[in-house]
Amino acid sequence: xxxxTRRIELTVxxxxxxxxxxxxxxxxxxxxxxxxxxxxKECCLVGECGACTVLVDGQSVDSCLMLAVEAxxxxxxxxxxxxxxxxxxxxxxxxLDTGAAQCGFCIPGQLISAEALLATTPHPTRAEIExxxxxxxxxxxxxxxxxxxxxxxxxAEAPA
Amino acid sequence: MRAFAYERPESLAEAVGLLTEHGPxxxxxxxxxxxxxxxxxxxxxxxxxxxxxxxxxxxxxxxxTGAGLTIGARATMTAIGADExxxxxxxxxxEAAAVVGAVxxxxxATLAGNTCNASPAADTVPALLxxxxxVVAAGPAGERRIRVNDLLVRSGVTTxxxxxxxxxxxxxxxxxxxxSVHLRRTRRRGHDLAAVxxxxxxxxxxxxxxxxxxxxxxxxxxxDDSGLLADPAVPDDxxxxxxxxxxxxxxxxxxxxxxxxxxxxAMLHVLGLRAVRAAMGRLTGPP
Numbered sequence: 001x002x003x004x005t006r007r008i009e010l011t012v013x014x015x016x017x018x019x020x021x022x023x024x025x026x027x028x029x030x031x032x033x034x035x036x037x038x039x040x041k042e043c044c045l046v047g048e049c050g051a052c053t054v055l056v057d058g059q060s061v062d063s064c065l066m067l068a069v070e071a072x073x074x075x076x077x078x079x080x081x082x083x084x085x086x087x088x089x090x091x092x093x094x095x096l097d098t099g100a101a102q103c104g105f106c107i108p109g110q111l112i113s114a115e116a117l118l119a120t121t122p123h124p125t126r127a128e129i130e131x132x133x134x135x136x137x138x139x140x141x142x143x144x145x146x147x148x149x150x151x152x153x154x155x156a157e158a159p160a
Numbered sequence: 161m162r163a164f165a166y167e168r169p170e171s172l173a174e175a176v177g178l179l180t181e182h183g184p185x186x187x188x189x190x191x192x193x194x195x196x197x198x199x200x201x202x203x204x205x206x207x208x209x210x211x212x213x214x215x216x217x218x219x220x221x222x223x224x225t226g227a228g229l230t231i232g233a234r235a236t237m238t239a240i241g242a243d244e245x246x247x248x249x250x251x252x253x254x255e256a257a258a259v260v261g262a263v264x265x266x267x268x269a270t271l272a273g274n275t276c277n278a279s280p281a282a283d284t285v286p287a288l289l290x291x292x293x294x295v296v297a298a299g300p301a302g303e304r305r306i307r308v309n310d311l312l313v314r315s316g317v318t319t320x321x322x323x324x325x326x327x328x329x330x331x332x333x334x335x336x337x338x339x340s341v342h343l344r345r346t347r348r349r350g351h352d353l354a355a356v357x358x359x360x361x362x363x364x365x366x367x368x369x370x371x372x373x374x375x376x377x378x379x380x381x382x383x384d385d386s387g388l389l390a391d392p393a394v395p396d397d398x399x400x401x402x403x404x405x406x407x408x409x410x411x412x413x414x415x416x417x418x419x420x421x422x423x424x425x426a427m428l429h430v431l432g433l434r435a436v437r438a439a440m441g442r443l444t445g446p447p
Contacts, residue, residue, distance in 0.1 A: 117263075
């Protein structure tokens with residue numbers, strides 16, 4: 001029988017990491033338990049809520065629906081990778097400015113989805129924001145403030 | 161999640177060998193957006209998970225050939241929904257791919273996986289049926305082509321035999337002008353499984369193909385070659401009467417929580433007529 005663990009190499013928030021992962025563990029488990037990056041949240045575990053969203057090679061994915069071994073060789077960005085040291089990213093500042101975080105549990109996933117959206121669509125319409133964040137649920141129902149934050153961040157990025 | 165062994169074959173021969181060796185104890189992993197949910201909830205308990213994403217003969221490309229478009233088994237819904245050729249010539253498929261799950265799901269989920277998973281509610285399968293798509297399957301006896309209509313049996317069951325896996329999906333190029341549309345009914349806007357899915361293709365020669373999903377054990381393809389559905393001079397009630405005849409095979413499960421059988425059938429008739437109208441509008445309307 002094949003080994004039940006595998007050594008994988010991946011880049012996490014810009015840093016190269018080697019991790020020995022159980023082959024039946026998800027990327028979410030590897031990020032939280034093996035790498036200690038607990039900003040990424042575990043919630044529905046069926047790909048509906050988006051709390052576990054991370055970027056894999058620049059694309060947003062539900063890390064609960066991906067095995068850690070599938071990320072072998074990939075570049076992974078978690079919410080911890082958005083800020084530059086103590087300097088928050090423009091999206092994070094915008095979320096603060098609009099009061100987008102209430103209980104805060106969904107916010108890491110919302111931030112990552114917003115980051116992915118703005119990377120491909122720097123100036124999204126409201127409809128594009130709603131579609132881009134459709135895979136991220138907020139049980140506090142702070143959607144208006146979250147959408148406003150994305151709009152604010154997009155404006156902040158606009159060339160003068 | 162219950163433990164399993166993980167294999168990452170690098171060639172088709174190796175993958176076919178693993179599938180042949182482990183038979184029903186093996187499960188294929190492409191995007192994983194259905195598989196990992198079922199691994200976690202224990203509805204499937206394979207001994208081996210075979211990841212197809214490093215198989216060199218499988219790709220994520222969408223290629224134009226003399227016969228049409230060939231979509232590699234690793235192509236994601238995101239790529240399919242964004243492909244200009246699919247949006248132009250196979251519009252219903254692009255529209256269906258663009259509403260699968262949400263962004264995170266579409267970035268992982270593959271068309272081949274959605275097809276082989278054989279869910280009655282698969283968003284993209286009615287479009288594949290309406291376009292008469294063909295899957296290319298590799299197996300111990302070599303390669304064969306199977307019409308999607310001949311592939312699907314019921315939820316989770318296909319006519320693929322032991323050791324076979326889908327390597328690509330082929331969309332035949334249209335021989336006459338045509339238009340298509342995908343419509344569905346969900347409980348909420350955004351991320352949801354469909355209570356009814358309809359794909360409709362109307363051809364300039366008058367023939368119409370409609371495929372519907374979520375209304376029985378597998379998506380169903382029906383057609384009208386009389387020209388009645390595609391005739392702008394025929395009133396809606398005459399078209400509705402023909403659609404009622406075409407849709408007699410709809411048999412939604414009474415056990416699904418998403419919608420009652422009566423509601424699904426009623427919405428099938430509404431969406432069916434709406435789809436015919438929308439596809440005709442695209443055929444005759446301004447480009």
